[in-house]
Amino acid sequence: MAARLDPVDLTRALVRCPSVTPSDAGALAVLEGALVPLGFTCHRLKFSQAGTPDVDNLYARLGTGRPHFCFAGHTDVVPPGDVGAWSAGPFAGEVIDGRLIGRGTVDMKGAIGAFVAAAAAFLEGRRDGFKGSISLLITGDEEGPAINGTVKVLEWMKAKGEIPDHCLVGEPTNREALGETVKIGRRGSLNALLTVYGTQGHTAYPQHADNPIRRLMRMLTAIADRPLDEGTAHFEPSRAEVTSIDVGNPTTNLIPGKVTARFNVRFNDRHSGESLKAWIGQRCAEVGGRFDLACEVSGESFLCPPGPWTDRLATAIRGATGRTPALDTGGGTSDARFIRNLCPVAEFGLSSATGHKVDEAVTVADLVSLTEVYRRLLAGYFADPPCPA
Ligand SMILES: [Zn+2]
Numbered sequence: 001m002a003a004r005l006d007p008v009d010l011t012r013a014l015v016r017c018p019s020v021t022p023s024d025a026g027a028l029a030v031l032e033g034a035l036v037p038l039g040f041t042c043h044r045l046k047f048s049q050a051g052t053p054d055v056d057n058l059y060a061r062l063g064t065g066r067p068h069f070c071f072a073g074h075t076d077v078v079p080p081g082d083v084g085a086w087s088a089g090p091f092a093g094e095v096i097d098g099r100l101i102g103r104g105t106v107d108m109k110g111a112i113g114a115f116v117a118a119a120a121a122f123l124e125g126r127r128d129g130f131k132g133s134i135s136l137l138i139t140g141d142e143e144g145p146a147i148n149g150t151v152k153v154l155e156w157m158k159a160k161g162e163i164p165d166h167c168l169v170g171e172p173t174n175r176e177a178l179g180e181t182v183k184i185g186r187r188g189s190l191n192a193l194l195t196v197y198g199t200q201g202h203t204a205y206p207q208h209a210d211n212p213i214r215r216l217m218r219m220l221t222a223i224a225d226r227p228l229d230e231g232t233a234h235f236e237p238s239r240a241e242v243t244s245i246d247v248g249n250p251t252t253n254l255i256p257g258k259v260t261a262r263f264n265v266r267f268n269d270r271h272s273g274e275s276l277k278a279w280i281g282q283r284c285a286e287v288g289g290r291f292d293l294a295c296e297v298s299g300e301s302f303l304c305p306p307g308p309w310t311d312r313l314a315t316a317i318r319g320a321t322g323r324t325p326a327l328d329t330g331g332g333t334s335d336a337r338f339i340r341n342l343c344p345v346a347e348f349g350l351s352s353a354t355g356h357k358v359d360e361a362v363t364v365a366d367l368v369s370l371t372e373v374y375r376r377l378l379a380g381y382f383a384d385p386p387c388p389a
Helices: 007-015 027-038 103-121 150-159 212-224 274-285 308-321 362-385
Strands: 039-047 052-060 070-075 097-101 133-139 168-169 182-183 188-197 239-248 257-269 292-300 326-328 345-347 361-363
Touching: 007 027, 007 097, 007 103, 007 150, 027 039, 027 052, 027 103, 039 150, 052 150, 052 362, 070 103, 070 362, 097 103, 097 362, 103 133, 103 361, 103 362, 133 150, 168 362, 182 308, 182 345, 188 212, 212 239, 212 257, 212 274, 239 362, 257 274, 274 292, 308 345, 308 362, 361 362
Parallel strands: 070 133, 070 168, 168 345, 182 326
Antiparallel strands: 039 052, 052 133, 097 361, 188 257, 188 292, 239 257
């Protein structure tokens, strides 16, 4: 028989482990300590790769049957920054005026505390009759290089045949109030480094030189002056933002021979990293002259189309918070970009307002509500699974 677990106690215990990436600082042991008595089988997965720090991860599963529902998240946190500016110790786990203050409370130890408390509440009284599976995929490498974390846990899961039917990532998805927003996909992200070459010369004799800056400006105008498209059904328009233009020329009468620019493109499902690279190269070629273009795609765009699975989630949110969530794809990337290769994935967590800031905090009320969202989600999901059995 599962016991009631308090999401606030669990989150405090996690916050008290200063698990700044790549350090675990005991956070996964806290989770194991809560999951094993509930009946979960825990696998600690430590991965390493030359040139990156070793990272501890945890995969825990209760049950062997289907449907198989997976909660995913990360216990690593960003550094506290200016510790003196915090109104309580960033790793003290203090509750002041109904708010639990600490690094990682919002992003995202609070959601992990809620995962476990919700699973315990869901299992209470129904252990023997439960035929499905609940799992947790918890990484210690989300805020860092993301090399020895979710990607490698997913490879391990695939090799072991541990394929969930659906996955919920507990990243903070709401801007202000709990229940505002579910993420059903994310835009892709591409970083470009563009180098344009000309011929160095005297500004008084430009006819003997070839100024590459003029061409670069025309290229950047073609690429970044307006959105790349009008947006799609679930995505805002794709857009390039120039982040740096560098000549490094201190001389007033010298035309430089070379200029570089960097820009980032956040793109929707009208594009892929490859199609975008080709499009950018074409815009540059139209301007002409010699240039080098280097692109790196840190994630493709993806979408989990609204349907029975997202309906179960929206119903749980409405039941627990009274709000009907918007299904959104804005904001930055998350580990959902890897998980979507294994199974349909959506994201719902706390409010992101204080994430990564000094005095990151979650209200006790929100932690209790989020636990109720997840509990209702499990109840609705297993009562009427949104997938073929
Ligand atoms: Zn996060």
